[in-house]
Amino acid sequence: MYQSEFEIEISLENKPAARDPVAETIKRDLLAKKGYDLISKVRSGQYLRIILKANDEKDAKEIVTSMCNDLRIFNPVTQNLNIINVKKL
């Protein structure tokens, strides 16, 4: 059976073709107005932290990726799925 517990952090971000008005507003109406004009781009998204049992890190990543694809955790029309971090607990 599965050996260990892993924690996986994923983010869901709009594809470049789908505009992201949340990030545009943060950049235009907050950062730029408060003098952070060195910031050239911001993208917003959703974040999920998942804890699961798996054999190893590779296995944990595969389970989470296939779950996200099967259940449309991200919308493949508009979003990309990024695995940000995997760690053994």
Place this chain on the structure above:
Amino acid sequence: MTIKIAVVQFPGANCDLDAMHVLNNVIGVETSLVWHNHFKEAEFDGVILPGGFAFGDYLRAGIIAAHSPALDQARIMLKDGRPILGICNGFQILTEAEFLPGALLQNESLKFVCKWINIRVENNKTPFTHKMKNGDVLAIPVAHGEGRYFTDNLKELEENEQIVFKYSDENGKYTQNANPNGSMENIAGICNLERNCMGLMPHPERASEAILSPKSTTHGKLFFDSMLEFIKRR
């Protein structure tokens, strides 16, 4: 045989009773409110997925409802040609369940928009629009936070005449001002290739009685009259 329509109720639906009222009392067709886990397609000639916030819009508007058993039932209706209408949150559910292409993103303004707008009929050869004429401008309200239609395949949608409604001004011009949410090409509603499934962000059930319309119009009624007649002719 008596015609029967279902309005599927998801937890968080809030336009279900409006749709029920219009179908039962304005159109005069026997309509049942059915809890999403209990919906049985065999009992109905058509189905409406109403507006609201199914499952609190958690993760994304419509995604959790798209996995409900009601959508498995509706998929049987989709295949045999019975009409399926998704209004507002119902439209979001239909895209997430892949009955319809594309997706509905957060409004460009980042604000919930609730007002009367105009839409122009682009395709009157559907079960929901055959009592309208192409180019007709309809007065109808919208009320949504995530209504910005997006597709990565606009060309195909256009070529297949799947765009049923576009936001326009009252003269039928597609202006940026007339677009309440930043939808691509002012798209307000689309249908599937077979035409028996349609989703739109505006609310026809709130525009079916003169007393509820600022200019005493009843343009929303045309949707349900069309749907009923389509069912009678099948």
